[in-house]
Every structure is written in structure tokens, then in C-alpha cells.
Amino acid sequence: MRGEQTPRLREALEDDIVAGRLKPGQRLDEVGLAERFGVSRTPIREALIQLSSSGLVEIRPRRGAFVVLLGPRELIESFELMAEIEASCGRLAVQRMGPSDREAISEAHETCRIAAAAGDEEAYYPANARFHGAIYAATGNRVLAGEALRLQRALQPYRRLQLKVPRRVEASFAEHQGIVDALFADDGPRAAERLRAHVLVQGERFMTLLAALQAESEALEDAG
């Protein structure tokens, strides 16, 4: 056995969670994961601890590790934090982005346009992540960009649940257009405001969906 299992395991689990193969609330059995990856519990535990620090996993003492399931309040608060950070990124990006940053943003935006025009939600997700990532990178602040990326991933499992919101992709792309316009007009405050609104409205859309789902499940409970 030649070293460095933990990073690989962390990434694999992270991918599984972000991609939705491991669902929020699901329990992560150490022995099961150890068998699945062909390692002992030790590196699995270390990977889980790292994931708990990045917000994707919750470890309850003596109870085990669970894929984080944010409650409504935490979700709202997380989206608000995300909105604030994205707004900051937008303002700073306007001040500092160079030609290659503009190119990266334009390119990701075009990829979004294609996916949106085709109504291809599966393609829109990664394009959207790249678009926002390009804005983070354009700030030139790696610490800030790293925080933004971490939060983006932590919230990804919940964005995934928005699949059924009608015309979601079209609305998102229209907002992107407004953001790009502000960025390329070197209007920092406007870019910040539009990014903030873009993220907050996502959160709100999600909460609406959540309320609908809860009402539905309660109706089922009453019926059953």
C-alpha cells in the first residue's frame, strides 16, 4: 500500500454528494465505505472529518456521519452568505479582471447560453458553475475564490433539487446576461447587486419548492 488514500477518498465522496448519488440526510457507514473503497476505516474517517469541515457532512458523536441536510433556516442563511460573497466577487472582479478573465467569463456565459437555449438542465449545471467560478477567479483573490468555491459545492446538492422549477434555466440565464453586462460595463456596484439578487432569488425559489414539497408530503401523511 503506497500512501495518500485520504485525498482520493475525500474527492470521491465529495463528488458522490455533490452529484446527488449520496443524498442529504443519508448515513455514511464507515465499514461499508471502507469495504467499497478497499481501505481500512482510518482513511475513511479522516476523509469524513475533512468533509464535515467543508460543510458537506455532519458528524454526530457516537452516532456516525451523515450527508448534511440543511434545515430551512440554515439554507436561507447559507444562500444569503453565498449572495454576499458573490456580490463581493463581482465588485472586485470589475476592479481587477484582465483580458483572460473577461474571455473566461464570456466563454462560460456562451456555454450557458447554448445549454439554456437547448433547455438542457444537465448541461446547464456545470456551465453555470464555470460561469460563477470564472467570476471568482477574476477577483485575483485566491482565498476569496476558494471560499466561494467551497460554498458553491456545499450548496450544490440543494440546487439539484430545483430541477422541477419551471423555466428555471431561462430565468437564470437572463440574470447571467444582466451580470455580464454590468461586469463588462465596469459597473462594480451594479454587478454586485445583480449577483446578490441572482443568488438570493435562487434561494427563494428553492424555499418555495421546499414548502411545496413539505405541503405535499404532509398531505400524503394525512391521507395515509
Added chain:
Amino acid sequence: MRGEQTPRLREALEDDIVAGRLKPGQRLDEVGLAERFGVSRTPIREALIQLSSSGLVEIRPRRGAFVVLLGPRELIESFELMAEIEASCGRLAVQRMGPSDREAISEAHETCRIAAAAGDEEAYYPANARFHGAIYAATGNRVLAGEALRLQRALQPYRRLQLKVPRRVEASFAEHQGIVDALFADDGPRAAERLRAHVLVQGERFMTLLAALQAESEALEDAG
């Protein structure tokens, strides 16, 4: 042996780092720490992994764990992130703070005043942390407040090095006064701007100090 060593160890190490008893760049030997705390390496390792995720420790594969020593660039970037988050907190606090929040801010501010008037740097530190913490809490957003607190602690070891900057405490308190004025005048944008400036200027002061220290050490090298 009755469970749950890891959290205790994490807190103890965190305190040591934040309080400066473990200095940036210092190596953290697993065996040594295990002996010191009277446990095996396993919970020590887990605590170190957690600290690495919260930004206080850096783990280099096969090399060991080190108290994080941010380079100039990372320091500037971290202070900028902190400034953005604090600005957001200020703006949101104006929108949402209740009477008890105002009281907590006032109280912490008065404690700062006393420490500043006495020129008591040791007392000013915790009072300053409480003042900022009261603003985070006033946002009503626990996720945001948690992030702000995490960053505050990650940067604490570097703030500590500013001890020798002349009239630092007086300048800081004067800035606090401006922040409080804006907050209590319900002027969100102004509070945000003043908080941003307050944190950024701290970073700049620190960088100036750092440059001076480096010049000094280089002069010593040349002489020796």
C-alpha cells in the same frame, strides 16, 4: 477511557495557536502532542485534520502538520475576504438588529473604550473580538456569523504581531466609534464601508509591519 477526546484536543490546540503559544510555521509533532495530552496519535491526527480545515494548521503529506504561516499574498487576500464579510455583516446588522443586539454592541464598545483609554492592549484584544462578534450576531444569520468567527480566529495569530504598531489601539477605537455611529444611525452602506475600511487598514498596517520586520532580518543577515 470514556469517549470524545478529539473535540477537547481541537479546542486546546486552537487556543494555543490563537493565543500565540504555538507560533506560525511551528511543526506539530503527533507523538509529542499525544504524550502531552495523554492520548494516542489517532485523536491527535483527527484534531489536526479539523484544524487544517478551519485554516489554522497546514498538513503537508508525509511531512507533518504545521501552524499555518500565511505568506504576504495570502495575508492580504485573507484580510480582504474578512473585510468583505464584515462589511456584509454591518449592512445586514443595520437591517435586522434588535434592542438586545444594540445593547451587546454598545457594551462591547464601552469595554473597548476603557481598554483603549488605559492603553491596555492585552485587554483590548478580547474586547475587540467581542465587539466584532456582537455585530456578526446582530445579522441574525448564524451561518454568516460562524464564517466570520472562523476567519477572525484564523487571522488572530497575525493580529497579535501588530502589538508594536504605535497608537494602534487608539486608531482602532476611533474607527470603532465611526462604525457604531453608522450602525446606530441605521446607515447600512456607511457601516459596511467603515467596517470594510477598518479591516483593510488593519491588513495594511500589518503588511507595513511585516515589511519592516523583513527588512530588519535581512539587515541582520547581511551583517552576520
Added chain:
DNA sequence: GTCAACAATCATGTATGCAAGATTTTCTCT
């Protein structure tokens, strides 16, 4: 039939053992 208590089972938390990479020391050659 339901609930409670107890026993058996299971998973986690920690300790210990071992292999491999990193570091330091020593030895050799120039």
C-alpha cells in the same frame, strides 16, 4: 396486543502495530 426491560449485536472512538517515505547521521572518497 402493547410496552418496557434486558440481552445481543453493531458501530464508533481510541490504542497499537507495521510498512514506507522523509530526515538525519555517518562513512567514504576526493
Added chain:
DNA sequence: AGAGAAAATCTTGCATACATGATTGTTGAC
């Protein structure tokens, strides 16, 4: 004596073992 290579030492990364708290299943009483 200094530089480089080889060996000894040390430390980390992972595997395994074991004890304790959690969970589940069973039995018995009401």
C-alpha cells in the same frame, strides 16, 4: 576538510484490535 552517498532513525499513513456507547431484537409482564 568538504561533498556526496549510504545507512540508521524517525515520522507519517494505514491496518488492525479492542472497549464502550448506541441500536436492535427478544422476552416477559400487564
